[in-house]
Amino acid sequence: MYYLFFQHLNSKVQLTEEEQAQIKTYLTFKKLRKKQYLLQEGDVCKVIAFVEKGALRAFSVDDNSNEHIIQFGLEGWTISDLYSFLTGEPATYNIEALEDSELVIISKSAHEELLQTMPKYETFTRLNITGAYLAMQRRLTSTNSSSVEERYQDFISLYPHIAQRVPQHMIASYLGLTPETLSRIRKRISSK
Amino acid sequence: MYYLFFQHLNSKVQLTEEEQAQIKTYLTFKKLRKKQYLLQEGDVCKVIAFVEKGALRAFSVDDNSNEHIIQFGLEGWTISDLYSFLTGEPATYNIEALEDSELVIISKSAHEELLQTMPKYETFTRLNITGAYLAMQRRLTSTNSSSVEERYQDFISLYPHIAQRVPQHMIASYLGLTPETLSRIRKRISSK
DNA sequence: AAAAAGCATTGATTTGGATCAAGGTTCTTT
DNA sequence: AAAGAACCTTGATCCAAATCAATGCTTTTT
Structure with missing residues (x-):
């Protein structure tokens, strides 16, 4: 049930059986049906969720009620509103299951x-947040420097598994485009 | 000479005199004159720099030789090409001093x-990268959700000290705008 | 002190992507 | 199996920001 989580943990910081057992006592498991919410904007985010199975998205809603996807979470990824989680402020993001999902909470x-008692957990946390930071920096750079077409192509080659499982208009939202524009971009690409 | 660095460190993880002395043996000090480069795109980034004094910018250059500022580094901030630093790959960013600067290297x-021998240094690193992640997430959300005018206003109120010290066209670059557009935005704002 | 480089502003024009609108699929729900 | 959502595409129009271009103002350099 916690298979992928521990696989991930072990790949970054080698753990003994005892350490794994100890960590397990801190974890819970949660299932979410498609379209269910893990977090609603305005609530305080109480958890970090590791995706064992399924797919989720974190998104904000702007003044014109347009949705903006800030992150996808597929198997092996962690999803949360970290700012809300760390500060206790109301969340600015919603987190919704895109498929039936299973989460390590x-x-x-x-x-x-865990941070205070297990140095390896802190290392794991540090490595995770560093990876997330680098991914986001790459995304921001590409937003500012590349054409829309390049950004779509980069997305597809970087996250082919997401592109296959998620509706196209959500990829548009992730890239900061309207669905219409993405549709036209794809047409333009395929006609080459 | 390392005053601000240790002040920062201490504010996040309380250190004894001995610990501070020990860390000091790992640090070096570097001065940079205005317009000098700490890092050139293509070189491997060998250091993390903490800004004791002065101001720097990290920027990329796109195919049309337009510059895109990914980050400013003023007193108390850390600046680096973290991806290059961690992986040893060639840097995609340039880092240049905008003023005569003093850096803890x-x-x-x-x-x-330090990561391996001093748990408190790891905690410090974790907290730093978490802060950087949250700042960048906020920036990405605002890029996708807000009008250009709002983004400029947010920037000014979030980083008033940067706005005062840095030429306007660099703020435009940071916001992903041309200098002309920012100039017009400012005119529009001031005429209200 | 003069020359040059860097910077901000303003105007005219172009353009990439948004918006508005409608049609046809394909998935869900009942 | 039928009804209804959700989704993708295509067309027409609009608009915000980019581009191109020129001028004057500062700051640096010599």
């Missing part, structure tokens, strides 16, 4: 205790 | 040794 108290 | 070997 780390509560705030579990996270804090 | 952490080399890769120093960083790695």
Whole structure:
């Protein structure tokens, strides 16, 4: 049930059986049906969720009620509103299951205790956030420097598995485009 | 000479005198004159730099030789091409001093040794990267969700000290605008 | 002190992507 | 199996920001 989570953890910081067992006592498991919400904007985000199975998206809604996807979470990824989680402020993002999903849940108290008592958990956390930072920096650079067409192509080659599982208009939203524009971009590409 | 660096470090993880002395042996100091480069695109980024004094910018150059500022680094901030630093790949960013600057330099070997031997340094690193991640997430959300005018206003109120010290066309670059557009935005705002 | 480089502004024009609108599929739900 | 959502595409029009171009103002350099 926690298979992928521990595989991930072990790939970054080698753990003994005892350490794994100890961490397990801090975790809970949660299933979400498609379209269910893990987090609603305005609520305080109480957990970090590791995706064992399924797919989720984190998105914000602007003044014109347009949705903007800030992150997808597929198997092996972690999803949360980290700012809300860390500060206790109301969340600015919604998190919704795009498929029936299974999540390993780390509560705030579990996270804090693990950080203080298990150096390897802190290392794991550091490596995770570093990876997330680098991914986002790459995304921001590409938003500012590349044409829309390049950005779509880059997305497809970087995340082919997402492109296959997620409706096209959500990829448009992730890239900061309207669905119409993405449709035309794809037409232009395929006619080459 | 390392005053601000240790002030920062201490504010996040309380250190003893001995610990500070120990860390100091890993650090070096570097001065940069205005317009000098700390890093050139294509070279491998060998250091993390903490800004004790002065101001720098990290920027990329796209195919049309337009510059895109990914980050400013003023007093108290850390600046680097983290991806290059961590992987050893050639840097995609340039880092240039915008004013005469003084930097606390952490080399890769120093960083790695400190991470392995000083838990508090790892905590410091984790907190730093978390802060950088959250700042960038906020920026990305605002890029996707807000009008150009709002984004400029947000920038000004979030980083008033940057706005005062940095030429306007660099703020435009940071916001992903041309200098002309920013000039017109400002005119529009001031005429309200 | 003069020359040059860098910077901000303003105007005219172009353009890439948004918006508005409608049609046809394909998936869900009942 | 039928009804209804959700989704993708295509067309017409509009608009915000980019581009091109020129001028004057500062700051740097010599």
